[in-house]
Amino acid sequence: GAVVSQHPSWVICKSGTSVKIECRSLDFQATTMFWYRQFPKQSLMLMATSNEGSKATYEQGVEKDKFLINHASLTLSTLTVTSAHPEDSSFYICSARDGTTSTDTQYFGPGTRLTVL
Amino acid sequence: GQQVMQIPQYQHVQEGEDFTTYCNSSTTLSNIQWYKQRPGGHPVFLIQLVKSGEVKKQKRLTFQFGEAKKNSSLHITATQTTDVGTYFCAVSTNAGKSTFGDGTTLTVKP
Numbered sequence: 185g186a187v188v189s190q191h192p193s194w195v196i197c198k199s200g201t202s203v204k205i206e207c208r209s210l211d212f213q214a215t216t217m218f219w220y221r222q223f224p225k226q227s228l229m230l231m232a233t234s235n236e237g238s239k240a241t242y243e244q245g246v247e248k249d250k251f252l253i254n255h256a257s258l259t260l261s262t263l264t265v266t267s268a269h270p271e272d273s274s275f276y277i278c279s280a281r282d283g284t285t286s287t288d289t290q291y292f293g294p295g296t297r298l299t300v301l
Numbered sequence: 302g303q304q305v306m307q308i309p310q311y312q313h314v315q316e317g318e319d320f321t322t323y324c325n326s327s328t329t330l331s332n333i334q335w336y337k338q339r340p341g342g343h344p345v346f347l348i349q350l351v352k353s354g355e356v357k358k359q360k361r362l363t364f365q366f367g368e369a370k371k372n373s374s375l376h377i378t379a380t381q382t383t384d385v386g387t388y389f390c391a392v393s394t395n396a397g398k399s400t401f402g403d404g405t406t407l408t409v410k411p
Contacts, residue, residue: 229401230398292343292344295342
């Protein structure tokens with residue numbers, strides 16, 4: 185089955201630093217990847233849609249200059265949380281859509297737990 | 302965009318009891334997807350329903366899509382401790398984006 189990996193699985197950083205999270209589709213090409221944020225005991229909130237070779241589309245309320253997304257290849261998307269603050273601490277999950285099929289199935293990565301001190 | 306309301310928010314059952322979570326919308330849905338997220342884990346795709354009145358089964362799990370395509374349900378027969386987790390319904394758009402319900406967290410007492 186389709187596998188999506190995320191790295192790192194967890195990260196602790198100081199306030200004001202930047203953190204990069206990688207999302208990779210391991211056995212399929214993902215023309216579209218999605219970045220979600222999930223706070224404890226809450227649902228997944230879509231942050232942005234990442235399309236290979238083009239700019240990401242951000243959801244309302246998500247600062248594009250703070251959450252930089254790059255989708256440089258069909259198997260890799262990165263999310264950089266710039267100048268992180270404690271309120272950015274959350275579980276960040278990416279998902280990828282198999283561009284070779286017509287289904288809407290998204291395959292989720294294992295998530296990255298970010299803690300900003 | 303399409304939004305879905307999910308109930309109940311929490312459900313505690315004794316092992317062996319049945320469990321059902323419901324997903325409702327005020328608008329007609331193009332599709333409905335169900336995911337399971339174990340504690341500390343990530344969402345795992347279970348199934349997608351697209352047809353009016355569709356019913357699909359996966360072992361002890363039964364998924365239904367309403368005739369009007371405005372609601373869906375996930376029913377687990379004879380729950381086991383391995384069923385614990387949060388079950389989310391989600392709707393995807395033509396752009397492939399998914400809107401998730403708030404989830405139903407199931408706990409099973411052995």
